[in-house]
Amino acid sequence: MNRKEFLKKSALAGILGTSVLTSCAEDKEIINHGDKKINYDKVVRWKMVTTWPPNFPVLGEAANLLAEMVKKMSGGRFIIKVFGGGELVPPLEAFDTVASGTVEMGCGAAYYWAGKSTATQFFAAVPFGMNAQMMNAWLLVGGGYELWKETYAPFNLIPFMGGNSGVQMGGWFNREINTVEDLKGLKMRIPGLGGKVIEKAGGAAVLVAGGELYTSLERGVIDATEWVGPYHDYKMGFHKIAKYYYSPGWHEPGTELEFFANNKAYEKLSSDLQEILYTATLRIQNWMLAEFDYKNAIYYQKILEEGKVEVKKFPTQVIETLRKYTKEALQEVIEGDPMSKKVYEHYNDFRKKASAYNALSEQAYYDLIG
Ligand code: CA
Secondary structure, three states: OOHHHHHHHHHHHHHHOHHHHHHHHHHHHHHOOOOOOOOOOOOEEEEEEEOOOOOOOOHHHHHHHHHHHHHHHOOOOEEEEEEOOOOOOOHHHHHHHHHHOOOOEEEEOHHHHOOOOHHHHHHOOOOOOOOHHHHHHHHHOOOHHHHHHHHHHHHOEEEEEEEEOOOOOOEEEOOOOOOHHHHOOOEEEOOHHHHHHHHHOOOEEOOOOHHHHHHHHHOOOOOEEOOOOHHHHHHHOHHHOOOEEEEOOOOOOOOEEEEEEEHHHHHHOOHHHHHHHHHHHHHHHHHHHHHHHHHHHHHHHHHHHHOOOEEEEOOHHHHHHHHHHHHHHHHHHHHOOHHHHHHHHHHHHHHHHHHHHHOOOHHHHHHHHO
């Protein structure tokens, strides 16, 4: 559409309202959706397994909220029963359980499934990668979601966007990080690609279950741990035992969360229930970032007031070293897997363009307000 046509169409829409122009065609389309006639008396019941403890703040709450919205929007015709991690299956078996069709739906973060397909990581978090706003643009409009569906299709799964954490914090440290030398021998709980980068820098990426993190850090079993951001971290109590709270979360600049459904179960849904499910996930996508952004701002102040922790930024030299090792780690991922290469190239192309424009928009504005 050229500029003139666009202006003409915009003017018409302004006078008549687009709904008036298109409503007849749309009504017909719904009525004639012949392959799956909607049975308004039928109640569909699904189970959802999550990777989070039951009712886990924000992440588990998102699963409950989704089920509640789907029930309301469908007038009680679509009921999803949510199970916390371990209630039905162990947290990290959610992917396989839904893929096999034993349970219809799951909730987690795509990087948990890197062992199934390394390409999944690009739909969760990439060190020095896209932030929440860029991820939203890439997934919703830029073709990222289509690639995500393509990545999950071999597992008979369909993914849905399930919220975003925003830029996370760099983590809680009991060792000051002044130079790259300080990363050597650092025992840190940091999962995924970020962990690989820490290992390249001479540290040790340690796996510690969420429930054991506090004591591990307190007793010096680990020197550092990353978690999420001020709100979630406050609930974990790290501000009581760590000396330093480092910024920013270079390793998780905007972690995307997810829902996923068994594709056969999804295909069996009538078209209205499919749309209700998708729409509800988009509401979670919107809600979660707002929840994190709001609570993080409030809890950051609480941490400053109540904790003895010193808030610090990683020195530039350290960040540059981490960036260098991130490039190496990413290269290893895409060399080993064609799907990862395809997804990463698409991801990185948009990341570069978005960053170039952000320099004039978001970044420039943040610089103004300080
Ligand atoms: Ca994290």
